Amino acid sequence: MSKATDVRPVGAELFFFPVYTRVPLKFGPEVTTYVTCARARVRVADAGGRTADGWGETPLSVQWAWPSSLSYEERHETMKAFCVSLTRAWAEFDTSGHPMEVGSEFLKTQLPALLADVNAGRKGEEPMPWLAALICCSLFDVALHDAYGKLHGVPTYDTYTAEYMNRDLASYIEPAEGAAVSFAGKYPADYFVPNPPKKLPAWHLVGGKDLLTADELTGSEPDDGYPVLLPDWVERDGLTCLKVKLRGNDAAWDYDRLVHVGLIALEHGSVWLTTDFNCTVTDPAYVNDILDRLVVRHPRIYGMILYVEQPFPYDLETNQIDVHSVSARKPLFMDESAHEWHFVRLGRQLGWTGVALKTCKTQTGALLSMCWAKAHGMTLMVQDLTNPMIAQIPHCLLAAYAGTIMGVETNAMQFYPEASKAEEEVHPGLYRRREGCVDLSTVRGPGFGYRLDEIKRTLPEAAASASA
Numbered sequence: 001m002s003k004a005t006d007v008r009p010v011g012a013e014l015f016f017f018p019v020y021t022r023v024p025l026k027f028g029p030e031v032t033t034y035v036t037c038a039r040a041r042v043r044v045a046d047a048g049g050r051t052a053d054g055w056g057e058t059p060l061s062v063q064w065a066w067p068s069s070l071s072y073e074e075r076h077e078t079m080k081a082f083c084v085s086l087t088r089a090w091a092e093f094d095t096s097g098h099p100m101e102v103g104s105e106f107l108k109t110q111l112p113a114l115l116a117d118v119n120a121g122r123k124g125e126e127p128m129p130w131l132a133a134l135i136c137c138s139l140f141d142v143a144l145h146d147a148y149g150k151l152h153g154v155p156t157y158d159t160y161t162a163e164y165m166n167r168d169l170a171s172y173i174e175p176a177e178g179a180a181v182s183f184a185g186k187y188p189a190d191y192f193v194p195n196p197p198k199k200l201p202a203w204h205l206v207g208g209k210d211l212l213t214a215d216e217l218t219g220s221e222p223d224d225g226y227p228v229l230l231p232d233w234v235e236r237d238g239l240t241c242l243k244v245k246l247r248g249n250d251a252a253w254d255y256d257r258l259v260h261v262g263l264i265a266l267e268h269g270s271v272w273l274t275t276d277f278n279c280t281v282t283d284p285a286y287v288n289d290i291l292d293r294l295v296v297r298h299p300r301i302y303g304m305i306l307y308v309e310q311p312f313p314y315d316l317e318t319n320q321i322d323v324h325s326v327s328a329r330k331p332l333f334m335d336e337s338a339h340e341w342h343f344v345r346l347g348r349q350l351g352w353t354g355v356a357l358k359t360c361k362t363q364t365g366a367l368l369s370m371c372w373a374k375a376h377g378m379t380l381m382v383q384d385l386t387n388p389m390i391a392q393i394p395h396c397l398l399a400a401y402a403g404t405i406m407g408v409e410t411n412a413m414q415f416y417p418e419a420s421k422a423e424e425e426v427h428p429g430l431y432r433r434r435e436g437c438v439d440l441s442t443v444r445g446p447g448f449g450y451r452l453d454e455i456k457r458t459l460p461e462a463a464a465s466a467s468a
Helices: 072-091 099-121 130-152 230-237 251-268 284-297 299-304 341-350 363-375 389-402 417-426
Strands: 007-027 030-046 051-059 199-206 241-245 272-276 305-309 332-334 354-357 379-382 437-439 464-467
Touching: 007 072, 007 099, 007 130, 007 417, 030 072, 030 130, 030 389, 051 130, 051 389, 072 099, 072 130, 072 464, 099 130, 099 363, 130 363, 130 389, 199 230, 199 389, 230 251, 241 251, 251 272, 251 284, 251 299, 272 299, 284 299, 284 305, 299 305, 305 379, 332 341, 341 363, 354 363, 354 389, 363 379, 363 389, 379 389, 389 417
Parallel strands: 199 241, 241 272, 272 305, 305 332, 332 354, 354 379
Antiparallel strands: 007 030, 007 464, 030 051, 199 437
């Protein structure tokens, strides 16, 4: 089955933007001070020969996607090289359809083979994980979805329907065994919220290296006009939601950190907290003990915790930990583990109750996980990868359309605000949080509504270019 609206990729181009953090960002046991943002342009064509270019972007967040004792640069360069190889693979991928169909087929047939080739070439070195491969692939997949909307002159989110798609969701995902769920005749748009909001509550990240109070200042902090201390961020941006990065291997530190941030939140008017253990916990008792101490000693802070995020190792198949005892206390959200809908299904069996979606795992995959989770009564969140520049736009659109437990996490304005100055001129509400929210009202037009022709950004020299 095919439609006149079907497209195929016919070209791709890759660009790298180096971005340095103004303050360190701690991911589990590692610290980020700079990152490469990878941007792709994908050209599509329809059967009539019409073409359009679409754009996608994501930070290559090495420490998040590939936790390891290998050096940062080894992992970083491997991911960059994989992006280069993906440029040609996408340009030469001779498959047509809606982006959900083309993207799903690429993820199923091309990406595993490309990853296997890379890892075979590493000759016994630690292999690059699937999550890192997904990040590298995501910018091309996002660009594909953007190009499709542009070719047809409509917002991309208007195309996830029977009018444009050849196949319903039953062609991609299967219900849990015994669930009274059917995906026959269903499309992603059936799971979008009606009238997606233009404003979303913004979650601020309290990193493990972030300063909480003035007595922690050393004099080496940046003097760049942006806040340094947590209370100053809360006051400036009117923040109501704080995400607390924890260690997961130091219960005393984690508990004290959570209490300290909670007390600041109470004093300055923030009302919601989350805890992020970054995959470093191996025993549910670790999380349960912290929560149980909080509910007795600081019940108000315990009550502010909206959900707990990914305490356990992200390789869910290898680490099939029963987590029902944690989710009995607080909603428990998969993040790194939720690579795709199969893992969401396994997580639900193990006791996870929510899913944190990310566009850096591909737009195609995020939408399929969203549909599966919502159909099975799981709660959603959209988590950040510290997305600057145009990466911020599909990220926030996903949160608006998916309907989350509370807003969207967004923290590029904390760690590298200057990186997005050109985009902020066109979309001021997306790159600075006001009254605790981000504002998507300036996003409009076909595709993802970037309005790139109005954004005064000079592209670096292309790192790779290919055509069919």
